[in-house]
Structures are given as structure tokens and as C-alpha cells.
Amino acid sequence: MSAKNVPKHVAIVGLTGVGKSTLVNVLTGSNHANVTNDVKPCTAQAVRYDIELEGVRYTLWDTRGLNEASEQGATGPIARFLSFLRGTPDADQELRKFLRGKNPKISLILFCIEAEKIRVDAQWKHYDKIYVKFCKRRTKVAVVVTRMDGNTKRTTEWRTTCEDMAKEVVGESLDARLFEAVPAFERVDDTGDCRSKIFRLISNFS
Secondary structure, eight states, X not given: OOGGGSOEEEEEEOBTTSSHHHHHHHHHTSOOXXXXXXXXXXXXXXXXXXXXXXXXXXXXXXXXXXXXOSSTTOOSHHHXXXXXXXXXXXXXXXXXXXXXXXXXXXXXXXXXXXXXXXXXXXXXXXXHIIIIIITTTOSOEEEEEXXXXXXXXXXXXXXXXXXXXXXXXXXXXXXXXXXXXXXXXXXXXXXXXXXXXXXXXXXXXX
């Protein structure tokens, strides 16, 4: 298989309900991925989506929400304790293993964060967990801000905020080209040029 035909594997990560599956729908141009706006998980495990765009193959991996229990029913303290005794890995453990694996070899991670929470320090600690603790800074992590209103997206302030927050938490400056945004929308057709911009980001850094 030629290098051109080898798919670029891209993992989409973030907290439950942050808009990962919505991003998948934007990138696939469809409504294949289940979507939720609350804390209930809609992705039980990493789901694969194969796309070909302008002769380039991409494989998107819609991952489980960070910090989810491995068993959706294990929400109480006793259930969580029994899950621990059984050695059942939680979502974070599974995601770390997935991102570090060689089959597939993830070439870029898209970290999703909601627009209204880009100034929340705790949100960026999840970014730090993915980039520093899970990937040891070896895999590039791009930030995709979801559910952004149109007026904010047309400014550069949100990019500056993301750069400042990431630098504060991670301790290093990040490439401004590793930030992109998805507007709040009702139909995939209403997302404008964000699909092409995110694919351009993926092509440049994966």
C-alpha cells in the first residue's frame, strides 16, 4: 500500500457531552454519530469512521468520554468498588492504551472543549492529561472548540484565550494553527467552512 493510501488515524477525545460526536458528524458530513448535550455517554467505545477526501484517506476514532466508568451501571460507590476489584479498566485507562498503541497508530488527536468553558482551568487539565501524561508530548493534540456562536468565531479572542490557558496549564506555548472551532448548529449544512478548515489542520499536522 502506498503512503498516500495509508489512512491518517485521528482520535477525537474530550469529556462526555462536549461535542465529540457532533464533530464527527461535521467531518463526515452526515448524522451517523449519536449526539448528546448532557453528561450521559452516547459512545460506549471507540467508534471508527472511514473518510476519503481529495484522494486522502482518514480514519476518525470517536472515543468514550474522559472519566467515564467502564460499566455504565457502575455509578454508585459499591458498584465502582466491585468494578475496581474485578480489575475493569476505566475509560481513561482504555484511552491511554489506545492512544499509545501501534494498531492503529494515532497521528493526531482532536481535543474537544465547549466554547463556554474555554476559561475553566479544570477543562485544560484534561488537555494536559491527554498531551503530557497519556502521550508524553509525542503526539500532537489540536484543540477544537465546540458550540461556538458565530460572533465569537469571527474574532481572534477565543484563540488567544485557548493559547493562554494551554500555556498556563501545560507550561509551553502551542502552535496557533492547532486551534479550530465548530459553530453551534442545527443542521450539518449550517457549519460553513469549518469542515474544510479542520481537515486542513489534520492534513498539516498528521
